[in-house]
Amino acid sequence: MGVQIRRTGIYVIGLIISANLIGCSTEQIHAKQAKQVPKQLSGETASIDSSGSPTSTSKEAAAVDDLDKAIVETRHFYTGPPHASPPTEGKIAYLTFDDGPSENTRKILRVLKSFGVHATFFVVGSDTAEGRSLYKEIAAAGHALGNHSYSHDYNRIYKSPEAFMKDVHKLDQLLEETVGYRPDILRFPGGSNNHLSWKPGGKGIMSKVARVVKDEGYQYFDWNVSSTDAAAPVQDRDMIIDAVTSASRGKKSIIVLMHDSTYKTTTLEALPIVIGKLQAAGFRFDKLNKSSFTFQFLTP
Ligand SMILES: [Zn+2]
Structure with a gap:
Protein backbone atom coordinates (compact mmCIF):
# COMPACT_ATOMS: atom_id res chain seq x y z
CA MET A 1 0.00 0.00 0.00
CA SER A 85 -3.77 -5.16 -18.58
CA PRO A 86 -4.15 -5.78 -22.34
CA PRO A 87 -6.25 -3.48 -24.55
CA THR A 88 -10.00 -3.96 -24.44
CA GLU A 89 -11.19 -6.47 -27.05
CA GLY A 90 -11.73 -4.84 -30.42
CA LYS A 91 -11.15 -1.20 -29.52
CA ILE A 92 -8.88 0.30 -32.14
CA ALA A 93 -7.53 3.78 -32.75
CA TYR A 94 -6.12 5.04 -36.03
CA LEU A 95 -4.12 8.20 -35.47
CA THR A 96 -3.84 10.26 -38.64
CA PHE A 97 -1.58 13.24 -39.35
CA ASP A 98 -2.44 15.49 -42.29
CA ASP A 99 -0.45 18.05 -44.30
CA GLY A 100 3.10 16.89 -43.54
CA PRO A 101 5.95 16.54 -43.87
CA SER A 102 6.93 19.46 -41.68
CA GLU A 103 9.47 20.57 -39.09
CA ASN A 104 7.47 18.57 -36.55
CA THR A 105 7.49 15.26 -38.42
CA ARG A 106 10.57 13.85 -36.72
CA LYS A 107 9.29 14.83 -33.29
CA ILE A 108 5.96 13.12 -33.99
CA LEU A 109 7.86 10.03 -35.15
CA ARG A 110 9.86 10.04 -31.94
CA VAL A 111 6.74 10.15 -29.77
CA LEU A 112 5.07 7.36 -31.77
CA LYS A 113 8.22 5.23 -31.56
CA SER A 114 8.49 5.65 -27.83
CA PHE A 115 4.96 4.31 -27.40
CA GLY A 116 5.40 1.59 -30.01
CA VAL A 117 2.43 3.02 -31.91
CA HIS A 118 1.91 3.03 -35.68
CA ALA A 119 -0.03 5.81 -37.37
CA THR A 120 -1.01 7.13 -40.79
CA PHE A 121 0.46 10.23 -42.43
CA PHE A 122 -1.68 11.80 -45.17
CA VAL A 123 1.07 13.79 -46.81
CA VAL A 124 1.23 16.50 -49.44
CA GLY A 125 3.91 17.22 -52.06
CA SER A 126 7.32 18.27 -50.76
CA ASP A 127 9.86 17.75 -53.52
CA THR A 128 13.00 18.81 -51.67
CA ALA A 129 15.85 16.71 -50.25
CA GLU A 130 14.37 17.21 -46.77
CA GLY A 131 10.83 16.36 -47.89
CA ARG A 132 11.98 13.21 -49.65
CA SER A 133 14.00 12.20 -46.61
CA LEU A 134 10.98 12.65 -44.33
CA TYR A 135 8.74 10.49 -46.55
CA LYS A 136 11.38 7.78 -46.26
CA GLU A 137 11.67 8.14 -42.49
CA ILE A 138 7.89 7.86 -42.07
CA ALA A 139 7.80 4.70 -44.19
CA ALA A 140 10.94 3.21 -42.61
CA ALA A 141 9.40 3.59 -39.15
CA GLY A 142 6.53 1.36 -40.26
CA HIS A 143 3.82 4.01 -40.59
CA ALA A 144 1.36 4.25 -43.46
CA LEU A 145 1.66 6.97 -46.08
CA GLY A 146 -1.57 8.22 -47.60
CA ASN A 147 -2.24 10.67 -50.41
CA HIS A 148 -3.56 14.09 -49.37
CA SER A 149 -3.02 15.60 -52.86
CA TYR A 150 0.20 17.20 -54.04
CA SER A 151 -0.82 20.86 -53.89
CA HIS A 152 -3.61 20.93 -51.26
CA ASP A 153 -4.88 23.88 -53.32
CA TYR A 154 -8.68 23.72 -53.24
CA ASN A 155 -9.11 25.98 -56.27
CA ARG A 156 -6.85 23.77 -58.33
CA ILE A 157 -7.83 20.26 -57.22
CA TYR A 158 -11.59 20.67 -56.94
CA LYS A 159 -12.08 22.19 -60.40
CA SER A 160 -12.92 18.74 -61.79
CA PRO A 161 -12.32 15.03 -61.10
CA GLU A 162 -9.60 15.13 -63.77
CA ALA A 163 -7.82 18.04 -62.04
CA PHE A 164 -8.03 16.21 -58.73
CA MET A 165 -6.59 12.96 -60.08
CA LYS A 166 -3.79 14.80 -61.89
CA ASP A 167 -2.69 16.30 -58.58
CA VAL A 168 -3.02 12.96 -56.76
CA HIS A 169 -0.97 11.17 -59.43
CA LYS A 170 1.76 13.80 -59.16
CA LEU A 171 2.17 12.93 -55.47
CA ASP A 172 1.91 9.20 -56.21
CA GLN A 173 4.82 9.63 -58.60
CA LEU A 174 6.95 11.44 -56.03
CA LEU A 175 6.18 8.85 -53.35
CA GLU A 176 6.95 5.99 -55.70
CA GLU A 177 10.34 7.57 -56.43
CA THR A 178 11.11 8.06 -52.75
CA VAL A 179 9.53 5.16 -50.85
CA GLY A 180 8.96 2.74 -53.70
CA TYR A 181 5.17 2.50 -53.74
CA ARG A 182 2.03 4.44 -54.62
CA PRO A 183 -0.38 4.66 -51.68
CA ASP A 184 -3.89 3.31 -52.20
CA ILE A 185 -5.30 5.28 -49.27
CA LEU A 186 -6.30 8.90 -49.51
CA ARG A 187 -7.77 11.77 -47.56
CA PHE A 188 -9.45 14.67 -49.30
CA PRO A 189 -8.18 18.10 -48.28
CA GLY A 190 -11.05 19.45 -46.17
CA GLY A 191 -12.71 16.04 -45.96
CA SER A 192 -15.14 14.46 -48.43
CA ASN A 193 -17.97 16.83 -47.53
CA ASN A 194 -16.09 20.12 -47.65
CA HIS A 195 -17.94 23.12 -49.09
CA LEU A 196 -14.83 25.00 -50.19
CA SER A 197 -14.83 22.76 -53.26
CA TRP A 198 -18.15 24.22 -54.42
CA LYS A 199 -16.63 27.46 -55.70
CA PRO A 200 -14.13 25.89 -58.13
CA GLY A 201 -16.15 22.76 -58.97
CA GLY A 202 -19.84 23.35 -58.26
CA LYS A 203 -22.07 21.85 -55.60
CA GLY A 204 -21.86 18.20 -56.70
CA ILE A 205 -18.09 18.12 -57.20
CA MET A 206 -17.18 16.00 -54.16
CA SER A 207 -19.49 13.14 -55.19
CA LYS A 208 -17.95 13.11 -58.65
CA VAL A 209 -14.40 13.23 -57.30
CA ALA A 210 -15.10 10.53 -54.71
CA ARG A 211 -16.56 8.27 -57.42
CA VAL A 212 -13.44 8.58 -59.57
CA VAL A 213 -11.14 8.04 -56.59
CA LYS A 214 -12.96 4.77 -55.80
CA ASP A 215 -13.01 3.72 -59.46
CA GLU A 216 -9.24 4.16 -59.61
CA GLY A 217 -8.81 1.78 -56.68
CA TYR A 218 -8.18 4.16 -53.79
CA GLN A 219 -9.99 4.03 -50.46
CA TYR A 220 -10.61 7.37 -48.79
CA PHE A 221 -10.83 8.14 -45.10
CA ASP A 222 -12.49 10.99 -43.25
CA TRP A 223 -12.48 10.94 -39.43
CA ASN A 224 -14.89 10.34 -36.55
CA VAL A 225 -12.72 12.02 -33.91
CA SER A 226 -11.33 15.49 -34.54
CA SER A 227 -8.49 16.68 -32.35
CA THR A 228 -9.71 20.23 -33.19
CA ASP A 229 -6.09 21.20 -33.81
CA ALA A 230 -7.18 22.98 -36.99
CA ALA A 231 -9.86 25.02 -35.22
CA ALA A 232 -7.31 27.67 -34.24
CA PRO A 233 -3.89 28.63 -35.64
CA VAL A 234 -2.37 27.14 -32.47
CA GLN A 235 -5.06 25.27 -30.58
CA ASP A 236 -4.83 25.01 -26.80
CA ARG A 237 -3.10 21.76 -25.82
CA ASP A 238 -5.74 20.79 -23.28
CA MET A 239 -8.53 21.45 -25.81
CA ILE A 240 -6.89 18.89 -28.10
CA ILE A 241 -6.64 16.34 -25.31
CA ASP A 242 -10.24 16.92 -24.17
CA ALA A 243 -11.63 16.83 -27.73
CA VAL A 244 -10.06 13.46 -28.47
CA THR A 245 -11.00 12.01 -25.10
CA SER A 246 -14.64 13.05 -25.26
CA ALA A 247 -15.21 12.25 -28.96
CA SER A 248 -13.72 8.77 -28.59
CA ARG A 249 -15.95 7.84 -25.67
CA GLY A 250 -18.41 5.07 -26.58
CA LYS A 251 -16.74 4.33 -29.93
CA LYS A 252 -15.06 1.06 -30.79
CA SER A 253 -13.12 2.19 -33.85
CA ILE A 254 -11.79 5.70 -34.14
CA ILE A 255 -9.99 7.64 -36.84
CA VAL A 256 -8.39 10.63 -35.16
CA LEU A 257 -7.71 13.75 -37.22
CA MET A 258 -4.51 15.59 -36.32
CA HIS A 259 -2.03 17.72 -38.23
CA ASP A 260 1.68 17.44 -38.95
CA SER A 261 2.42 21.07 -39.55
CA THR A 262 5.32 23.24 -38.42
CA TYR A 263 3.10 25.63 -36.46
CA LYS A 264 0.92 22.95 -34.82
CA THR A 265 3.21 22.70 -31.82
CA THR A 266 0.42 21.95 -29.36
CA THR A 267 -0.56 18.84 -31.33
CA LEU A 268 2.91 17.53 -30.58
CA GLU A 269 2.64 18.53 -26.90
CA ALA A 270 -0.73 16.80 -26.62
CA LEU A 271 0.30 13.65 -28.45
CA PRO A 272 1.94 11.65 -25.60
CA ILE A 273 -1.01 12.42 -23.34
CA VAL A 274 -3.58 11.62 -26.06
CA ILE A 275 -1.92 8.26 -26.67
CA GLY A 276 -1.74 7.57 -22.94
CA LYS A 277 -5.41 8.40 -22.42
CA LEU A 278 -6.56 6.29 -25.36
CA GLN A 279 -4.47 3.38 -24.10
CA ALA A 280 -5.98 3.80 -20.66
CA ALA A 281 -9.44 3.69 -22.30
CA GLY A 282 -8.57 0.28 -23.81
CA PHE A 283 -7.66 1.26 -27.38
CA ARG A 284 -4.89 -0.41 -29.32
CA PHE A 285 -3.35 1.45 -32.25
CA ASP A 286 -2.92 0.57 -35.88
CA LYS A 287 -2.21 2.22 -39.22
CA LEU A 288 -4.84 2.42 -41.94
CA ASN A 289 -4.85 0.24 -45.00
CA LYS A 290 -7.25 -0.09 -47.91
CA SER A 291 -9.45 -2.64 -46.14
CA SER A 292 -9.41 -1.03 -42.67
CA PHE A 293 -12.43 0.37 -40.91
CA THR A 294 -13.26 3.63 -42.63
CA PHE A 295 -15.46 6.56 -41.85
CA GLN A 296 -16.77 8.66 -44.71
CA PHE A 297 -18.86 11.81 -44.46
CA LEU A 298 -19.98 11.29 -48.02
CA THR A 299 -20.34 8.01 -49.92
CA PRO A 300 -20.24 8.30 -53.68
ZN1 LIG B 1 -5.09 18.99 -45.14
Missing part, protein backbone atom coordinates in the same frame (compact mmCIF):
# COMPACT_ATOMS: atom_id res chain seq x y z
CA GLY A 2 2.74 2.40 1.10
CA VAL A 3 4.76 1.48 -1.97
CA GLN A 4 1.69 1.95 -4.16
CA ILE A 5 1.11 5.45 -2.81
CA ARG A 6 4.77 6.31 -3.22
CA ARG A 7 4.76 5.01 -6.81
CA THR A 8 1.64 6.98 -7.63
CA GLY A 9 3.30 10.03 -6.11
CA ILE A 10 6.35 9.51 -8.29
CA TYR A 11 4.15 9.23 -11.37
CA VAL A 12 2.33 12.44 -10.51
CA ILE A 13 5.61 14.26 -9.98
CA GLY A 14 6.82 12.73 -13.22
CA LEU A 15 3.79 14.10 -15.04
CA ILE A 16 4.29 17.58 -13.62
CA ILE A 17 7.95 17.50 -14.62
CA SER A 18 7.13 16.13 -18.05
CA ALA A 19 4.51 18.82 -18.61
CA ASN A 20 7.18 21.39 -17.85
CA LEU A 21 9.69 19.68 -20.06
CA ILE A 22 7.30 19.44 -22.99
CA GLY A 23 6.40 23.06 -22.44
CA CYS A 24 10.07 23.93 -22.48
CA SER A 25 10.76 22.09 -25.73
CA THR A 26 7.81 23.84 -27.30
CA GLU A 27 8.97 27.14 -25.99
CA GLN A 28 12.18 26.51 -27.87
CA ILE A 29 10.26 25.67 -31.04
CA HIS A 30 8.24 28.89 -30.73
CA ALA A 31 11.39 30.82 -29.93
CA LYS A 32 13.15 29.43 -32.96
CA GLN A 33 10.26 30.43 -35.21
CA ALA A 34 10.26 33.92 -33.70
CA LYS A 35 14.09 34.05 -33.88
CA GLN A 36 14.28 34.78 -30.19
CA VAL A 37 16.64 33.32 -27.67
CA PRO A 38 15.05 30.30 -25.99
CA LYS A 39 15.15 29.90 -22.24
CA GLN A 40 16.89 26.70 -21.22
CA LEU A 41 16.08 24.47 -18.26
CA SER A 42 19.51 25.18 -16.84
CA GLY A 43 18.88 28.89 -16.95
CA GLU A 44 21.53 29.33 -19.62
CA THR A 45 20.66 30.86 -22.95
CA ALA A 46 21.36 29.54 -26.42
CA SER A 47 22.23 31.89 -29.20
CA ILE A 48 20.58 31.71 -32.61
CA ASP A 49 22.68 32.49 -35.66
CA SER A 50 21.45 34.49 -38.63
CA SER A 51 20.11 31.35 -40.34
CA GLY A 52 17.90 30.71 -37.33
CA SER A 53 19.82 27.61 -36.22
CA PRO A 54 21.06 27.20 -32.69
CA THR A 55 24.82 27.69 -32.66
CA SER A 56 25.30 25.05 -30.01
CA THR A 57 24.60 21.44 -30.97
CA SER A 58 24.82 20.37 -27.34
CA LYS A 59 21.85 22.65 -26.59
CA GLU A 60 19.88 20.94 -29.35
CA ALA A 61 20.86 17.56 -27.94
CA ALA A 62 19.67 18.69 -24.51
CA ALA A 63 16.30 19.69 -25.97
CA VAL A 64 15.99 16.28 -27.60
CA ASP A 65 16.80 14.62 -24.27
CA ASP A 66 14.10 16.73 -22.62
CA LEU A 67 11.47 15.58 -25.11
CA ASP A 68 12.49 11.96 -24.68
CA LYS A 69 12.35 12.25 -20.90
CA ALA A 70 8.93 13.86 -21.14
CA ILE A 71 7.72 11.03 -23.35
CA VAL A 72 8.99 8.39 -20.96
CA GLU A 73 7.47 10.05 -17.91
CA THR A 74 4.10 10.55 -19.59
CA ARG A 75 4.05 7.01 -20.87
CA HIS A 76 4.73 5.59 -17.41
CA PHE A 77 2.06 7.74 -15.85
CA TYR A 78 -0.70 6.54 -18.15
CA THR A 79 0.22 2.99 -18.93
CA GLY A 80 1.56 1.87 -15.57
CA PRO A 81 4.00 -1.00 -15.20
CA PRO A 82 5.20 -2.91 -18.30
CA HIS A 83 2.71 -5.75 -17.86
CA ALA A 84 -0.44 -3.64 -17.53
Whole structure:
Protein backbone atom coordinates (compact mmCIF):
# COMPACT_ATOMS: atom_id res chain seq x y z
CA MET A 1 0.00 0.00 0.00
CA GLY A 2 2.74 2.40 1.10
CA VAL A 3 4.76 1.48 -1.97
CA GLN A 4 1.69 1.95 -4.16
CA ILE A 5 1.11 5.45 -2.81
CA ARG A 6 4.77 6.31 -3.22
CA ARG A 7 4.76 5.01 -6.81
CA THR A 8 1.64 6.98 -7.63
CA GLY A 9 3.30 10.03 -6.11
CA ILE A 10 6.35 9.51 -8.29
CA TYR A 11 4.15 9.23 -11.37
CA VAL A 12 2.33 12.44 -10.51
CA ILE A 13 5.61 14.26 -9.98
CA GLY A 14 6.82 12.73 -13.22
CA LEU A 15 3.79 14.10 -15.04
CA ILE A 16 4.29 17.58 -13.62
CA ILE A 17 7.95 17.50 -14.62
CA SER A 18 7.13 16.13 -18.05
CA ALA A 19 4.51 18.82 -18.61
CA ASN A 20 7.18 21.39 -17.85
CA LEU A 21 9.69 19.68 -20.06
CA ILE A 22 7.30 19.44 -22.99
CA GLY A 23 6.40 23.06 -22.44
CA CYS A 24 10.07 23.93 -22.48
CA SER A 25 10.76 22.09 -25.73
CA THR A 26 7.81 23.84 -27.30
CA GLU A 27 8.97 27.14 -25.99
CA GLN A 28 12.18 26.51 -27.87
CA ILE A 29 10.26 25.67 -31.04
CA HIS A 30 8.24 28.89 -30.73
CA ALA A 31 11.39 30.82 -29.93
CA LYS A 32 13.15 29.43 -32.96
CA GLN A 33 10.26 30.43 -35.21
CA ALA A 34 10.26 33.92 -33.70
CA LYS A 35 14.09 34.05 -33.88
CA GLN A 36 14.28 34.78 -30.19
CA VAL A 37 16.64 33.32 -27.67
CA PRO A 38 15.05 30.30 -25.99
CA LYS A 39 15.15 29.90 -22.24
CA GLN A 40 16.89 26.70 -21.22
CA LEU A 41 16.08 24.47 -18.26
CA SER A 42 19.51 25.18 -16.84
CA GLY A 43 18.88 28.89 -16.95
CA GLU A 44 21.53 29.33 -19.62
CA THR A 45 20.66 30.86 -22.95
CA ALA A 46 21.36 29.54 -26.42
CA SER A 47 22.23 31.89 -29.20
CA ILE A 48 20.58 31.71 -32.61
CA ASP A 49 22.68 32.49 -35.66
CA SER A 50 21.45 34.49 -38.63
CA SER A 51 20.11 31.35 -40.34
CA GLY A 52 17.90 30.71 -37.33
CA SER A 53 19.82 27.61 -36.22
CA PRO A 54 21.06 27.20 -32.69
CA THR A 55 24.82 27.69 -32.66
CA SER A 56 25.30 25.05 -30.01
CA THR A 57 24.60 21.44 -30.97
CA SER A 58 24.82 20.37 -27.34
CA LYS A 59 21.85 22.65 -26.59
CA GLU A 60 19.88 20.94 -29.35
CA ALA A 61 20.86 17.56 -27.94
CA ALA A 62 19.67 18.69 -24.51
CA ALA A 63 16.30 19.69 -25.97
CA VAL A 64 15.99 16.28 -27.60
CA ASP A 65 16.80 14.62 -24.27
CA ASP A 66 14.10 16.73 -22.62
CA LEU A 67 11.47 15.58 -25.11
CA ASP A 68 12.49 11.96 -24.68
CA LYS A 69 12.35 12.25 -20.90
CA ALA A 70 8.93 13.86 -21.14
CA ILE A 71 7.72 11.03 -23.35
CA VAL A 72 8.99 8.39 -20.96
CA GLU A 73 7.47 10.05 -17.91
CA THR A 74 4.10 10.55 -19.59
CA ARG A 75 4.05 7.01 -20.87
CA HIS A 76 4.73 5.59 -17.41
CA PHE A 77 2.06 7.74 -15.85
CA TYR A 78 -0.70 6.54 -18.15
CA THR A 79 0.22 2.99 -18.93
CA GLY A 80 1.56 1.87 -15.57
CA PRO A 81 4.00 -1.00 -15.20
CA PRO A 82 5.20 -2.91 -18.30
CA HIS A 83 2.71 -5.75 -17.86
CA ALA A 84 -0.44 -3.64 -17.53
CA SER A 85 -3.77 -5.16 -18.58
CA PRO A 86 -4.15 -5.78 -22.34
CA PRO A 87 -6.25 -3.48 -24.55
CA THR A 88 -10.00 -3.96 -24.44
CA GLU A 89 -11.19 -6.47 -27.05
CA GLY A 90 -11.73 -4.84 -30.42
CA LYS A 91 -11.15 -1.20 -29.52
CA ILE A 92 -8.88 0.30 -32.14
CA ALA A 93 -7.53 3.78 -32.75
CA TYR A 94 -6.12 5.04 -36.03
CA LEU A 95 -4.12 8.20 -35.47
CA THR A 96 -3.84 10.26 -38.64
CA PHE A 97 -1.58 13.24 -39.35
CA ASP A 98 -2.44 15.49 -42.29
CA ASP A 99 -0.45 18.05 -44.30
CA GLY A 100 3.10 16.89 -43.54
CA PRO A 101 5.95 16.54 -43.87
CA SER A 102 6.93 19.46 -41.68
CA GLU A 103 9.47 20.57 -39.09
CA ASN A 104 7.47 18.57 -36.55
CA THR A 105 7.49 15.26 -38.42
CA ARG A 106 10.57 13.85 -36.72
CA LYS A 107 9.29 14.83 -33.29
CA ILE A 108 5.96 13.12 -33.99
CA LEU A 109 7.86 10.03 -35.15
CA ARG A 110 9.86 10.04 -31.94
CA VAL A 111 6.74 10.15 -29.77
CA LEU A 112 5.07 7.36 -31.77
CA LYS A 113 8.22 5.23 -31.56
CA SER A 114 8.49 5.65 -27.83
CA PHE A 115 4.96 4.31 -27.40
CA GLY A 116 5.40 1.59 -30.01
CA VAL A 117 2.43 3.02 -31.91
CA HIS A 118 1.91 3.03 -35.68
CA ALA A 119 -0.03 5.81 -37.37
CA THR A 120 -1.01 7.13 -40.79
CA PHE A 121 0.46 10.23 -42.43
CA PHE A 122 -1.68 11.80 -45.17
CA VAL A 123 1.07 13.79 -46.81
CA VAL A 124 1.23 16.50 -49.44
CA GLY A 125 3.91 17.22 -52.06
CA SER A 126 7.32 18.27 -50.76
CA ASP A 127 9.86 17.75 -53.52
CA THR A 128 13.00 18.81 -51.67
CA ALA A 129 15.85 16.71 -50.25
CA GLU A 130 14.37 17.21 -46.77
CA GLY A 131 10.83 16.36 -47.89
CA ARG A 132 11.98 13.21 -49.65
CA SER A 133 14.00 12.20 -46.61
CA LEU A 134 10.98 12.65 -44.33
CA TYR A 135 8.74 10.49 -46.55
CA LYS A 136 11.38 7.78 -46.26
CA GLU A 137 11.67 8.14 -42.49
CA ILE A 138 7.89 7.86 -42.07
CA ALA A 139 7.80 4.70 -44.19
CA ALA A 140 10.94 3.21 -42.61
CA ALA A 141 9.40 3.59 -39.15
CA GLY A 142 6.53 1.36 -40.26
CA HIS A 143 3.82 4.01 -40.59
CA ALA A 144 1.36 4.25 -43.46
CA LEU A 145 1.66 6.97 -46.08
CA GLY A 146 -1.57 8.22 -47.60
CA ASN A 147 -2.24 10.67 -50.41
CA HIS A 148 -3.56 14.09 -49.37
CA SER A 149 -3.02 15.60 -52.86
CA TYR A 150 0.20 17.20 -54.04
CA SER A 151 -0.82 20.86 -53.89
CA HIS A 152 -3.61 20.93 -51.26
CA ASP A 153 -4.88 23.88 -53.32
CA TYR A 154 -8.68 23.72 -53.24
CA ASN A 155 -9.11 25.98 -56.27
CA ARG A 156 -6.85 23.77 -58.33
CA ILE A 157 -7.83 20.26 -57.22
CA TYR A 158 -11.59 20.67 -56.94
CA LYS A 159 -12.08 22.19 -60.40
CA SER A 160 -12.92 18.74 -61.79
CA PRO A 161 -12.32 15.03 -61.10
CA GLU A 162 -9.60 15.13 -63.77
CA ALA A 163 -7.82 18.04 -62.04
CA PHE A 164 -8.03 16.21 -58.73
CA MET A 165 -6.59 12.96 -60.08
CA LYS A 166 -3.79 14.80 -61.89
CA ASP A 167 -2.69 16.30 -58.58
CA VAL A 168 -3.02 12.96 -56.76
CA HIS A 169 -0.97 11.17 -59.43
CA LYS A 170 1.76 13.80 -59.16
CA LEU A 171 2.17 12.93 -55.47
CA ASP A 172 1.91 9.20 -56.21
CA GLN A 173 4.82 9.63 -58.60
CA LEU A 174 6.95 11.44 -56.03
CA LEU A 175 6.18 8.85 -53.35
CA GLU A 176 6.95 5.99 -55.70
CA GLU A 177 10.34 7.57 -56.43
CA THR A 178 11.11 8.06 -52.75
CA VAL A 179 9.53 5.16 -50.85
CA GLY A 180 8.96 2.74 -53.70
CA TYR A 181 5.17 2.50 -53.74
CA ARG A 182 2.03 4.44 -54.62
CA PRO A 183 -0.38 4.66 -51.68
CA ASP A 184 -3.89 3.31 -52.20
CA ILE A 185 -5.30 5.28 -49.27
CA LEU A 186 -6.30 8.90 -49.51
CA ARG A 187 -7.77 11.77 -47.56
CA PHE A 188 -9.45 14.67 -49.30
CA PRO A 189 -8.18 18.10 -48.28
CA GLY A 190 -11.05 19.45 -46.17
CA GLY A 191 -12.71 16.04 -45.96
CA SER A 192 -15.14 14.46 -48.43
CA ASN A 193 -17.97 16.83 -47.53
CA ASN A 194 -16.09 20.12 -47.65
CA HIS A 195 -17.94 23.12 -49.09
CA LEU A 196 -14.83 25.00 -50.19
CA SER A 197 -14.83 22.76 -53.26
CA TRP A 198 -18.15 24.22 -54.42
CA LYS A 199 -16.63 27.46 -55.70
CA PRO A 200 -14.13 25.89 -58.13
CA GLY A 201 -16.15 22.76 -58.97
CA GLY A 202 -19.84 23.35 -58.26
CA LYS A 203 -22.07 21.85 -55.60
CA GLY A 204 -21.86 18.20 -56.70
CA ILE A 205 -18.09 18.12 -57.20
CA MET A 206 -17.18 16.00 -54.16
CA SER A 207 -19.49 13.14 -55.19
CA LYS A 208 -17.95 13.11 -58.65
CA VAL A 209 -14.40 13.23 -57.30
CA ALA A 210 -15.10 10.53 -54.71
CA ARG A 211 -16.56 8.27 -57.42
CA VAL A 212 -13.44 8.58 -59.57
CA VAL A 213 -11.14 8.04 -56.59
CA LYS A 214 -12.96 4.77 -55.80
CA ASP A 215 -13.01 3.72 -59.46
CA GLU A 216 -9.24 4.16 -59.61
CA GLY A 217 -8.81 1.78 -56.68
CA TYR A 218 -8.18 4.16 -53.79
CA GLN A 219 -9.99 4.03 -50.46
CA TYR A 220 -10.61 7.37 -48.79
CA PHE A 221 -10.83 8.14 -45.10
CA ASP A 222 -12.49 10.99 -43.25
CA TRP A 223 -12.48 10.94 -39.43
CA ASN A 224 -14.89 10.34 -36.55
CA VAL A 225 -12.72 12.02 -33.91
CA SER A 226 -11.33 15.49 -34.54
CA SER A 227 -8.49 16.68 -32.35
CA THR A 228 -9.71 20.23 -33.19
CA ASP A 229 -6.09 21.20 -33.81
CA ALA A 230 -7.18 22.98 -36.99
CA ALA A 231 -9.86 25.02 -35.22
CA ALA A 232 -7.31 27.67 -34.24
CA PRO A 233 -3.89 28.63 -35.64
CA VAL A 234 -2.37 27.14 -32.47
CA GLN A 235 -5.06 25.27 -30.58
CA ASP A 236 -4.83 25.01 -26.80
CA ARG A 237 -3.10 21.76 -25.82
CA ASP A 238 -5.74 20.79 -23.28
CA MET A 239 -8.53 21.45 -25.81
CA ILE A 240 -6.89 18.89 -28.10
CA ILE A 241 -6.64 16.34 -25.31
CA ASP A 242 -10.24 16.92 -24.17
CA ALA A 243 -11.63 16.83 -27.73
CA VAL A 244 -10.06 13.46 -28.47
CA THR A 245 -11.00 12.01 -25.10
CA SER A 246 -14.64 13.05 -25.26
CA ALA A 247 -15.21 12.25 -28.96
CA SER A 248 -13.72 8.77 -28.59
CA ARG A 249 -15.95 7.84 -25.67
CA GLY A 250 -18.41 5.07 -26.58
CA LYS A 251 -16.74 4.33 -29.93
CA LYS A 252 -15.06 1.06 -30.79
CA SER A 253 -13.12 2.19 -33.85
CA ILE A 254 -11.79 5.70 -34.14
CA ILE A 255 -9.99 7.64 -36.84
CA VAL A 256 -8.39 10.63 -35.16
CA LEU A 257 -7.71 13.75 -37.22
CA MET A 258 -4.51 15.59 -36.32
CA HIS A 259 -2.03 17.72 -38.23
CA ASP A 260 1.68 17.44 -38.95
CA SER A 261 2.42 21.07 -39.55
CA THR A 262 5.32 23.24 -38.42
CA TYR A 263 3.10 25.63 -36.46
CA LYS A 264 0.92 22.95 -34.82
CA THR A 265 3.21 22.70 -31.82
CA THR A 266 0.42 21.95 -29.36
CA THR A 267 -0.56 18.84 -31.33
CA LEU A 268 2.91 17.53 -30.58
CA GLU A 269 2.64 18.53 -26.90
CA ALA A 270 -0.73 16.80 -26.62
CA LEU A 271 0.30 13.65 -28.45
CA PRO A 272 1.94 11.65 -25.60
CA ILE A 273 -1.01 12.42 -23.34
CA VAL A 274 -3.58 11.62 -26.06
CA ILE A 275 -1.92 8.26 -26.67
CA GLY A 276 -1.74 7.57 -22.94
CA LYS A 277 -5.41 8.40 -22.42
CA LEU A 278 -6.56 6.29 -25.36
CA GLN A 279 -4.47 3.38 -24.10
CA ALA A 280 -5.98 3.80 -20.66
CA ALA A 281 -9.44 3.69 -22.30
CA GLY A 282 -8.57 0.28 -23.81
CA PHE A 283 -7.66 1.26 -27.38
CA ARG A 284 -4.89 -0.41 -29.32
CA PHE A 285 -3.35 1.45 -32.25
CA ASP A 286 -2.92 0.57 -35.88
CA LYS A 287 -2.21 2.22 -39.22
CA LEU A 288 -4.84 2.42 -41.94
CA ASN A 289 -4.85 0.24 -45.00
CA LYS A 290 -7.25 -0.09 -47.91
CA SER A 291 -9.45 -2.64 -46.14
CA SER A 292 -9.41 -1.03 -42.67
CA PHE A 293 -12.43 0.37 -40.91
CA THR A 294 -13.26 3.63 -42.63
CA PHE A 295 -15.46 6.56 -41.85
CA GLN A 296 -16.77 8.66 -44.71
CA PHE A 297 -18.86 11.81 -44.46
CA LEU A 298 -19.98 11.29 -48.02
CA THR A 299 -20.34 8.01 -49.92
CA PRO A 300 -20.24 8.30 -53.68
ZN1 LIG B 1 -5.09 18.99 -45.14
